[in-house]
Structures are given as structure tokens and as C-alpha cells.
Amino acid sequence: MTVPALAISRLTKSFDRPVVVDLDLTIRAGEFYALLGPNGAGKTTILRMVAGLLRPDAGDIAIFGIDAQRDPVAAKRVVAWVSDEPMVYDRLTPMEYLEFVAGLWQIDGRAAQAKANELIDWLGLRPHANDLCGGFSKGMLQKVALAGALVHDPQLIILDEPLTGLDAGSARQVKDVLLDKVRSGVTVIMTTHILEVAERMAERIGVISQGRLIAEGTLADLRARIGRESSLEDIFLDLVAAGAEVA
Numbered sequence: 001m002t003v004p005a006l007a008i009s010r011l012t013k014s015f016d017r018p019v020v021v022d023l024d025l026t027i028r029a030g031e032f033y034a035l036l037g038p039n040g041a042g043k044t045t046i047l048r049m050v051a052g053l054l055r056p057d058a059g060d061i062a063i064f065g066i067d068a069q070r071d072p073v074a075a076k077r078v079v080a081w082v083s084d085e086p087m088v089y090d091r092l093t094p095m096e097y098l099e100f101v102a103g104l105w106q107i108d109g110r111a112a113q114a115k116a117n118e119l120i121d122w123l124g125l126r127p128h129a130n131d132l133c134g135g136f137s138k139g140m141l142q143k144v145a146l147a148g149a150l151v152h153d154p155q156l157i158i159l160d161e162p163l164t165g166l167d168a169g170s171a172r173q174v175k176d177v178l179l180d181k182v183r184s185g186v187t188v189i190m191t192t193h194i195l196e197v198a199e200r201m202a203e204r205i206g207v208i209s210q211g212r213l214i215a216e217g218t219l220a221d222l223r224a225r226i227g228r229e230s231s232l233e234d235i236f237l238d239l240v241a242a243g244a245e246v247a
């Protein structure tokens, strides 16, 4: 059996109340997986723990078989994290930022430049490649941050609401880049509130409610569970309402 891209078991995290509760989640290598759930369900908290930005209270996270808590550096080498609040240096241009990130990954000058150029073209940043990021719109910053996250050729890309605030053209570019990545064997996990995006792009969808995985599967699986032909929106609302009754 091939090693999963992500294997989470019994993951638990509380702040002032339980936010992630005994969560098991397995994502296959090469899969495009969408994580849905109402506001405050715990999606970002789960992904921040996977990305090594937040320490779990309990549970295990294995990324391509690497124990993310025991060997965080090795895990981070294969993961990219793209937050919904892009952090890019205002005083750098996209080209400078990408070369800087490449330097952090110890990619040397010429290779760093080639990688930066490749990502700039791929994400349609060429017209602004030498402008300071400080003047960019949220959508532009989101694309620069995504480019930065791809510099080290990660095998697992984790994105929190990557399409929020993007206009139709930028959203299409980001979606195309992600689909290209999946076609080349990379695994993508993303949260989204845009159900149409999950419906069209994801192979499997996981629904989180109150820190628990309350349903998971292809769209057809989720429809079968609800027992009628419905849109993802109807399925989602039904599942979350049922989850709330059980909790």
C-alpha cells in the first residue's frame, strides 16, 4: 500500500473550549481534497497543526509517513502552507520575494531566478514582477504568497480559503495552477466556503462540524448518504444540521 500524503489520528486541540475533537483523517497521495464546514468549525486549526504552526494537545500527524511532531523540519520540506492572510514583504518585488524564499530553501542564485521566473509566469504576475508588493491588491498578494509557497516544489499543498478576494481571472489562474499540480502527482488540501469550487475541483470532500469529521467522500457518496439528488449546498446544510443535532 502506498503511504498516504496525510494521516491524522485522534487529533485533539482545545482553546477555551474543544475545537478539534479526536479527529481521524487520511488523504491519499495525489488527491485533491476539499475541507468544508461552517465558520468556527475548526478547519484552520486542523490545517495549522498539519503545517506545524500549532501544537496539538493530543494525536498524531504523519505527512508521507513522516511524523510531523517528531521530525517537523523533514515534514515542512514536503509541505506548503498558504494562509488566507497572505504575508509578503511590502518592500520587495515579487521577483525579489521569490528569490528570497528560494534562498531560505538553500536554492542557489541561478536556479532560484529560474524558479522565480517560472512561478511568476505561471501565476500571471509578469506585468508586476518588478513592482513593490506594498502596493498590491489582496488578490495579487495571494498569488505572490502562493508562488512563494511553491518555490520548494512541495508534495502536499495546504491552502486556507485560497480563492477569497480573488477576481474571476485570478481565481481561474489559481485553480488552474492547483489542478496542474494535482495532475503532476502533488496532493492538494484546501478549505473553501465556495461550494461550487469543492464540487468541481475536489475528488473527495470532508465536512467538519464542531471539530469533528461528520461526513466524507465523493460528491456521489455524500449524495447517497443524504438519500436524494441534491446540490452540494443542500447536502452540506443537511449534514451540518444533522451533526449539530448529534453533538
Ligand SMILES: Nc1ncnc2c1ncn2[C@@H]1O[C@H](COP(=O)(O)OP(=O)(O)OP(=O)(O)O)[C@@H](O)[C@H]1O
Pocket (backbone or CB within 6 Å): 015, 016, 019, 037, 038, 039, 040, 041, 042, 043, 044, 045, 046
Ligand atoms: N489561537 C486561538 N486562540 C483561541 N481560540 C482560537 C484560536 N484559533 C482559533 N480559535 C477558535 O477556534 C474555533 C475554530 O476556529 P477555526 O479558525 O479553526 O475555524 P474555521 O473552521 O477555520 O472557521 P472559518 O470558516 O470561519 O475560517 C473558533 O471558535 C476560533 O475562535
